[in-house]
Each structure stands twice: as structure tokens, then as C-alpha cells.
Amino acid sequence: MTDTAIQVNCVWKKFRRGEFHDSLRDLIPAVTKRLIGRAAKSSELAHREFWALRDISFEVPRGESLGIIGPNGAGKSTMLKLLSRILKPSRGNYTINGRLSALIEIGAGFHQDLTGRENIYLNGAILGIKREAIRKKEEQIIEFAGVNRFIDTPIKRYSAGMKARLGFAVAAHMDPDILLVDEVLSVGDAKFRHKCLQHMEKLIQSDVTVVFISHLLDQVNRLCPNTIVLDHGKMIYQGKTNGAIKTYIEALREDHNKSISGSPAVAEIKNLRLCDATGREVAELDCGEPADIEFDLILRDAFEDISIQLNIATASGLYLGTASTAHSMKIPPHTGTYRLRYRFDPLPLAEGDYTFGLNVTDIGYNHPLWESSTPRMVTVRGNSPGNAVLRLGNNWTTQPIDNAPPVSINDTKHND
Template identity: 40%
Template sequence: MSERPSAIEIEGLWKRFYKGGNEGLLWLTLSKALRRMISGETGRADTFWALQDIDLKVRRGEAVGIIGPNGAGKSTMLKILSRVLRPTRGRVKVNGRLSGLIEVGAGFHGDLSGRENVYINGSILGMSRREIRDKFDRIIEFAGVGDFLDMPVKRYSSGMYVRLGFSVAAHMEPDVLLVDEVLSVGDVQFKARCMEAMRGFLRRGTSILFVSHNLAAIKRFCDRVVLLDHGRIRLIGTPDEAISEYSKLVSDLEEANPTGVENSHIGGRAKALGPAAITAVRILDEAGQPARTLISGRPVRIELDYRIDPAAGAIVDPNFAISVHMFGAGLFYQFESLRDGLRLGSCVGSGTVAVELPRLSLGEGVYQIGVALADEKGLPEHDWHDRAYRINVVADSQTDGPVYQPRTWQVLTKQYDAQPANGVGPEPFYPESVEPPCHSMGVMP
């Protein structure tokens, strides 16, 4: 079988920026160039390469995800493909009609109404006025902004912006669709409609380049995934391969900076916000040993060492909060010592608290644990280690998804479709409950 033709071809792509941010001012550029010539300098010290030697081909009807830490070059690549930016070196070719959803409200004029912006944005994307008019009702219906159609879009919420922008881009019927992190805005129902619309594009042969920090969506939706790191391709592979390598990358960053990584996606440890601090965190397996790899359904213990400065006085009933995040996604669940009934009274000096999870309810995957010395509402008040501790959870092959759910199968009735020749069948069979060899989902103490 012959390989599908390419929709996107990227060869030797480099993109350079200057940290000063004023390279667009002609007189500054010329004056700096003249000073470099006089001083004999051969280059600029403030050069920053956002993309370095990128080679990538995307086939027709293929969904390719792009992941990586903040600043890896993901959005820069999409902006070059959409011709918002020009490459410094290399060749970029898009075969067919391209539509992009790069930034919230891109191409919208705040003082114009939603109706007017549909025509303007559609024209920018390459649609004719007649094409926009023919699809106008469907665009508005999909976006769900019919009641606000004649309102200036500057009064729209960010979710309404995204819905209208995506709807216009979707009805362009592109050959190539670029989608950045903008779908993180909006309600759950609209996100589901967007994902279904993108699956429809794939069935019709549209190629999609999908940038997201939501690794669960990347895994469900993409055929291949590109992992970017400091502007270079670290890996191109299946979603599982790329996410696994991304997890290793995060581990390297954590080990290189054990006090925390300043990255809104990876998380890190904040400076102590008050007179109290969490001084150590231990995640222990069922044998009571520190572990980064845990097993679904098995006991887990989390211990927190803390210190409250005696000079600042005692804290009454300090509240310890623990949060669990799916790696590359949002909050999975959070629980707190006060809401669980633990009251320590007046505390000062050092101490240790622990929480027992009788059965770990997480399904197979990579998770991040956050801890905090919080106020009575669970908000960080004194100290916060935001998603600073990463764990790997392994499970058997019987359960898929982020939740490890115990279950019991039962046969309530059993009938035979055919009767024996003598017309007498066996007695109905009512076996005992059948329970697969899996562990129950834990309830937070």
C-alpha cells in the first residue's frame, strides 16, 4: 500500500528571536549593527533560537500532537505554519487550504459585533463572502452565541470568543487544521463538540496539528506525537512513547532542580508564605518504603514533616492539603486534614502527620502530587509544593482509564437458546459472584 501524500512538510526549520525585543525598530537595529561592525563583534549575544533544525512530515488525514514544556517552541511552530511568523532558515510547505486556531480571539475586532466578526474572520481565513453567507447559520448554531450575535465581541467571555473562533475555522472545511491550547477555555460540552468536529475532519481527510498540555486528550486523539525540548525534536513516536519520554524529561528537570521547577505545567515548590513550612514529604508503598512507582489498589502512605516557627507563635489546627493531578492535565482530586476530621490543636515547632490510603484508586499512568499547609478552605496559606512530586502508577491489563474501579460480575439468569431433542433442558444455573483479581478503590480517610 502506498504511503498517503504529505499535507505538511517541514525541512531544516530554524527560528531565531532576539531577547531585547526591539529588533523591529529600524534605527535601533542599524545602530546596533554599526556598533558591532566597529567593535568587530561577529554576532549578537542576545540571540535566542526558538526552533532548531526541525524536520517533520504530516500525512493527509493524520492527527499529530505536539507536546513539551513551556518555551519548547510549540506555538512558534504553529505560527510559522500559519504564516504569522517567518522562518529564519529552512523550508515549510502546506499542501492545501489551511485554517488555524492559534490564539483566543485572533482576527477579531473588539468593537465589532459577533455577526461582523464572522465575516471578517472568515475572509481572513480565505473564505468568500458567499461561502460565509451560506454557512452563517451553522457557524452561529455551533458556537452557541445566537443571543449575543449583535453585541460587540469585546463584551464576550473568553469561552464565547473561543467558541465563535473555532466555529468559523471549523466551517472553513480546511485541508490542514492547526489547533493550539485555546481549547483549554470553554465548558466541557463545547470541548466534546470540538473533539467530535475534529474527528469528523480526520474522517474527511483533514490533517490536524494539535498543541496541548492535556496529555489525556493527546493520547486519545493523536496518531503520532512530537516531543519538543528547547526548540529541538526530542522524539517522534506513538502517544504512549512520547508521553513516557516526556515523563523522563520532567524527571531530569526535577533532579536538576530539586527545590522545584519554575514551570506552570510541571509545577514546583513555592517559597514559604508564612511562619510555617512543609520540610519533607515521603510517599511510601505498602512495605513502608519510599517509592515513585506504586500499584493500583495497594495501600499507600504519605508523610509530611512540618515546622512552625516558635517566634511567630502557635497555629491552631493547621490544615494539610494533598492534591493529585494527572500528568499534563488538571486536578484529579484533593483532600484536606481538617475536612477529614484531623484537629491538631495548638501547634508550634516540628512535627509529622501522615495519611493512609487503604487502596490506591488511581489507574495506570503518571501523576503529580501537590502538598500545602493551607487555610481552612484548602487554599495555600503558609507553604505550597505545587505538583512537586511525581509518581508512576501501574495496574493489571484489566482496567483502562484514570480510575481503578473495583467491580463484581454476577450471572443473574442463564437461559439456553436451543432445547435438547427430548425437550428437557438442564436446570437454570446460578453461580456465585465472579470477581476479577483486582483491588477495591480506596476511600480517603
């Protein structure tokens, strides 16, 4: 058996921006035109086509793990869909040596009308595993996913987190030679993410190859000694993960000041500002002092119920938390421009560099309307002990316990 699990050679992938035809009268001429028209060569771009991946080459040795990171739209998920044989490359080729199991997106490979238990057998059958072998792993999969009470409930009744847990458990317990994991683990809780990382580490130790995509860079740094960075379909870095993270952050900084052209989004956030307690705009924030995050929300359409999320992470990608308007403030359901402000009082972050990202979500349809592709890099000044990330306040109190038995030094027993 070869020592290389995955070999990718000069892979390109192009897509065609979709056309919408709302009547048969419009659809027939469009299809006819495409059929009789001259097809573009694989090296050319026809009208509305674009390159999602451009000249990507890498290899992954057997039993090792590779991280893939990059901004939204960089081509990460497209690369994994190529490796999982969902898509074919427009140019170039790749080789997969071994049985492959993939967790590409939430619910992928599940039949929504079947129960969780039935979907375990369905996925195993797709991977070519015999029913008796699946039966031996059934309880192990259910226990790992933590869906014991709902295993005989149709998948369509599951939450996104439950689907992600069951999907990972199935993919990781079917004895794969190669495991592909997209960033679906971001929907799980911290305890389950830690459990998944531990399991992937065990798989790697047992000679399973892992390709891992995540925006949580601390996860990538823990799991993958080597990482590639994609940006606008190009591979801009290949090597040690520490260097990949630095390259990724630098790319975010460069993109932050670039103007974005094209059709305006239905919702958008602009003019993000950092302000001190007096409202004065500042370049850096002070640890332990009040601070405001201020920005303009532009709504070009009316929405009944939307929320804004402020996502905070360390510069290395460690997710710290989210402040959301969902349970604290109602966004006006009208078009217009609104100024929003979030106050830290005091700022709980210790000295260091962080990223602040913003999202706009339609709560009613659980649909993202806008997301900052380049989170704002924020520096916090101040003194903090050791490698602390959070600066906790000195809010201790003490009081005597009434009617407690008297305490004497003689009550203490020493064991030699």
C-alpha cells in the same frame, strides 16, 4: 494535488530577548547602535538572542493528524506560528499545500470591538471566503460555539471560554484543507472539548490535515496516530504517539532533578513533599489512606490576591481535577516564605502513576506568576478494580419510603 500537506525542512528560529527603554534618550542610542552594528548571520546568535527551534524536520501526509507535545517553552507554539505564517524561520524552509485555518491562541484573529457575528465574517474574509459562503455557515458556527445569546455582543465582553469556543467553531467550519490547533481548548469545559475532538475526527475522515498541540495527552493519543516531542527547541522524538508520551514523561522525570539558573521569579514553589497521615515524607502514596501534599511558597513581591492550583492528571495525560486555594484560603499579601499543605482524606486515586503540577496565579489580573515546568510523578499503591482511575468510597445508605404502596411479586409483568 500532492499527497503531502505539510513539509518542514531543517527549520531554525531565533528570538531576541526584549530590551525595555523607558525614555527617548535611551531608545535613540539603542536603535542607532543596532542599525550601524554588524548584523549576525542567520547561523549565528547575537547578544541576547536564543534558539527557540533547532533543526526541525517533519512532514504530514494529507488527511492525517500530527500531535506536538513537550514541556512549557519547548517551542510548540513557535512551530505552529511558523506554519500559520505569523513568523518566518531564521533558517530552513517549509511548504504548506492547501488552505490553512489556525486556532493559535485565545482571541487571535478577533477584533475586540466587533461583535461575535461580525468577527465570523471578518475571519472568513481573511481566509479568502466569499460572504455568501460564510452566510451559509453562520448559524452552524454560532450553534456549535454555543454563544447564541451573545453573538451580537462585542468580543471584548466574552469570557476566555466563549472566545475559545467561537474561535474553534470559526476555524473548523471554514472548509480548511489544514487545521492548526494550539492548546487553547484547555480553557473550555469537558463537554465542549469532547465536541471539538469529535469534530476534528470528522474533519480528518474527510481528508483534512490536523496539527494538534495539547498538554492533555489523552486528547493527543485519541486524535493523533503520530506525534513529535519538542524539548528546549529540539525534536527528541518522532513516531507513534504511545512512544511519544513515554518519551515526554521520561523527559519530565529527567528535568525534575535539574537545577534552574537565572533570575528568581516573583513567586516560586519549592520543596514539594509527599507525606502520610503522620507527616512522614514518603516516596509513594497509599490508595484510600489520608495523605498530604506539602510545599514551600516563596513570595518575592507583595500581591493582594493570589491563588495556588494543584493540578492532577494520569501519567498518560488524562486531566482529573484541580484543587485551588481561591475559594478556601487567603494567601498572606506579604513577601516571605510560607508552607502550604493540601490533605487528601482519603486519597481517592486508584493504583497507578499520576502527575501533580502546581501553579501560582495573580487572581486580580488573571496572570500566571509561576508554573511547575516538570510536574511531580506520583505513584499510588493499592488494589483497585479493572482500569479504574478513582477509588470511590463505600458511602451507601438505605432507608424505607414511608407511605409507599405495597409491593408484591405478582405486580411484576413479564413480556414473552
